[in-house]
Amino acid sequence: MLSSQLAKRFPGLVILTACVALVGCGPSDGMLNINGTITMDGKPVEAGSITITPVDGSSKVGGGTFENGTFSTRAAPGEMAVQIRGHEIIQLPHPTKEQVERGLDTERREIIPAAYNNASKLRIDISPDNTTFDFALTKDGKIPEGMSTNK
Secondary structure, three states: OHHHHHHHHHHHHHHHHHHHHHHHHOOOOOOEEEEEEEEEOOEEOOEEEEEEEEOOOOOOOEEEEEEOOEEEEEEOOEEEEEEEEEEEEEEOOOOOHHHHHOOOOEEEEEOOOHHHOOOOOEEEEEEOOEOEEEEEEOOOOOOOOOOEOOO
8 A cells, every 4th residue: 555655656756856956956057146236426226237248259148137226147257348228217397198198208218328338348257256246337437447448
């Protein structure tokens, strides 16, 4: 009786054991978890996106969206070019009734200078020992110390 119950459950136990073993292994894609903050003139950037691209083109692009001035994403180790975009939601000064009804009474406005996105010279070196980055951006587009190709 006991052996027939065990025989019925054995395939399930094998699958469960395999799943537990695989979960412990984690991803093997070579990417690292990275995180940090993004501020503009000392204040957290409300929302936006960060793109992390390998300078030599040899690995995957990383990045994603962020909120409240903090980001967490995955990226490959090595020297990376960084582009940051941030926006704020602006209420239109005199929306029409139709715009209000359709939820079109606001617009997004880019608040990050081009020096940090389209014309970015931001660079970071990602390694297992270096995965936290704080981007202290300014409206004048100055590259934060230690985050440029001119090290």
